[in-house]
Amino acid sequence: VSATGAAVHGVGVVRRGTAAAAEAPSKPFSRPLLVPKTAVPVHQSSTTDYYDMAIREASALILPGFRTWIFGYDGLFPGPTVRASVGRRVVIRQRNRLRRNVVVHLHGGLVAPEYDGHPADIIPPGYYRDYVYPNRQPSATLWYHDHSHRGEAEMVFYGLAGFYLLEDPWERGLNLPAGRYDIPLMLRDAHFDKRGQLVFAMDDRRRDTLLVNGRPQPFLDVYARRYRLRLLNGSNQRNFTLRLSDGAPMTVIASDGGLLPAPLRVAGVTLSPAERVDVVVDFGRYEPGTRVVLLNTAGTNGVTRNVMRFHVGRRVSDSSRVPDRLGQGFDLGSATVVRDVNLHMDPRSGQFFIDGRAFDMKRVDMKIRRGETEIWRVHNRDRLPETMHNLHLHGTHFQVLDRNGGPVAGHETGRKDTVAVPVGGHVRIKVRYDRHLGRYLYHCHLLDHSSMGMMAQAEIVG
Template identity: 50%
Template sequence: MLNRRRLLALGATAGGAMLLPFTKLTPVGANDGELPHKGYHLGARTAGTGVRPALAPFSTQMPILPTLQPVQSGLDVDIYKIPIKAGTAEILPGVQTPVLTYGGRFLGPTIRAKTNRRVKIMYQNQLDMPANVHLHGGHVPSVSDGHPMDVIQPGQARVYDYPNTQQGATLWYHDHSHHMEAEHVYRGLQGFYLIEDDSERRLNLPSGAYDVPILLRDVEFDANGELIFFDDPANRTTILANGKAQPYFPVAARKYRFRLLNGSNEHVFQLNLGGETMTKIASDGGLLPAPVPVTEMQLASAERAEIVVDFARYPIGTQLVLSNGSDPILRFDVVRRAVDTSRVPDQLRPLPALPTPTVTRDVALSFDLTADPIGLVNGRPFDPARVDFQIKRGSTEIWNVVNADTFAIDHTFHMHLVQFRVLERNGAAPPQHDAGLKDTVRLPPGGSLKLQATFRDYLGKYVYHCHYLEHSSIGMMAQMEIIP
């Protein structure tokens, strides 16, 4: 029975995320394959030690995350090398914060791939613990998916092979090593992976320096400027844009394409430009059928959205603030004129036809809160030895996904391997933020979703789970196997 005191100990953020007294767990691969969902004591808690940094707002420029160049390119393949290693980063001015990195920087380098051009990436694990990489939103073979139990041991390397046989989209890569994914991603193991295609290029959307990926996320610092992880996620009150707190970004008076990613472990952004119009053009899986003007936009953990903002509407010297509700995140400063030949056409990309579904499945996300919290999918915690669903390759299915926790606990739902379409939310037509091809959706307490997906790509085992990473890391994950 969940009494009032227990509920308050769990709590809920403004976005509804569950606030777990997070358990410090043994890394996967460190205990002969055992799954410590139970029986582990809480790690050293730092509750009450977090501070909100005293920052001069908009005093630091938001960086552009660097694009990684291949170490080798062939006729139809680009090859990259990325070390996974510890480092430090100047997140706060003048303070060096210990972080985990892909490639030595807090927030990994951006990889720009092309549809039907293969990418191979060698990741070298220089940490003292296992790690791995999941290409979130990627249609990839199971051996390159970054399965939670398929890790790179310390001192070893692994090549991930990405065929990129999908349309242009804003994807991202992040750690997915079971039990450790939440802490690894929180400390920096994440970055953009952008797929571009020729049909999208012909639309003449803003490109080059005017196509800007922005990773938004929340963090908590202690008095020394170090990241606090083992604490209530509601205390992660500092919002970062591309790794900087409350930065500014100088823009020309012309159209920009911003690729927004919520890289938080468990947070829901309500984004706005102070009532100004943003034109939404894409979701998780790529372009929408047509642009949608919005003045506010919800973005839950792991979701992506692309917007176009036309700064030509404003005089030089105008300052526009991107905010989370009333909390400022990033200021755009209009500083110069520029020639602009880009456009946002009335039609972008039609959604693929929906094949006839042949199977219907039910998925329930919930917690067992009788002792230490355990995440459950359909009443059971994750077990890599168990296949929960067998799915025939080429089939189309309906999944009815529900948040079975009705007491102020949010979840998100993410499916590996494929994007899906949201057919219904709570039994009604889905709202605008569910439009397009999706791979991650928010599930508020007691909420339900009807999804449709076609599994046409690869055979093998993949997972589906809550993408509040503190939830998946303690069991809220299940496994499907695509079979002939």
């Protein structure tokens, strides 16, 4: 256990199965937060860090007294955190030790199509694939996860997700909270059976356990000083609206694609699946001994509002700060093309569509000229309260213009790769593909929806 009380991820020894099943359900805030372990390169050249990971079955200690079978990158739940630097290449050799095909996608990464994790580019059981990530984009909180055809919902649910933190030496000069005061938090829901095993079903409404970095409602010992928290909504379908229990403000410094131009003080922040924000929380405002809960106040359907709890310890010197100017502004210029994208579910067939069609990897759904700015009007054509959608684009970042004709939340004005599309509503985004030619996916990131067809592909042409 480190000085901050965050134990490093690992699998220890526990009793198995039935004897343990009699134990009481876990008490909230009774176990420390785990910080996923950092992946270690197997080789480093002057330009490149090389990693080697095995995708395999393993057991994880998620609920007290149980061993839960999971799928994990290197057998970990969540996977190891890859720490990359802007301008330094990363190559990850992903070995498939499962009995089914896998595909790995770096979410938010600007990557050539052949390394982007297209569902056609499978890694069959027993094989490996090398993914090349150039890291030529602003520093940001990214994540990697499974993208196998019709399988991403199930594979991510069982654990195939991990952080990929892209750092920039330049960013260190800003003096934001760093090192052990910079903590990634993967928030998600899950459904467990009585024997403590994860149970996946498509579009399951019973995912009633909240996990942070793979543990239910953990606590974190913090010093009375500033921390950077990197919040990722890693749920298949659940929205989070996150606030502190005492109503204290959080300072948003980054969204999906990197630092905002300026910090933003907010009372709370809403994340749909796959969205990220980095916030700075000043625990120095509290008396040592104070306990502060991170609450989820989104429609919780009877699920606990308590996500995790911070236990504020002693005051320590804190030279970090949040400067008034952070990243570069992001403006894609004026658009020459306008398109509509329609997200829709057919309640009779249970199929999910984009523009009336379910995903077909042999079909190109739109052709886009590289370097041309477009406006997409993205519509959620469903009206039932439970049919929220969002839209994620591979291969680029976009600008969010408005939602239902009105302004969007402050953190949504930065570089984005995923945006919420409310029931019966629409968002307008400005899109430009500047990098590679070839095919990139776009899809709803409610993974049960994308796995059931709400996915399409664009071909970027010269």
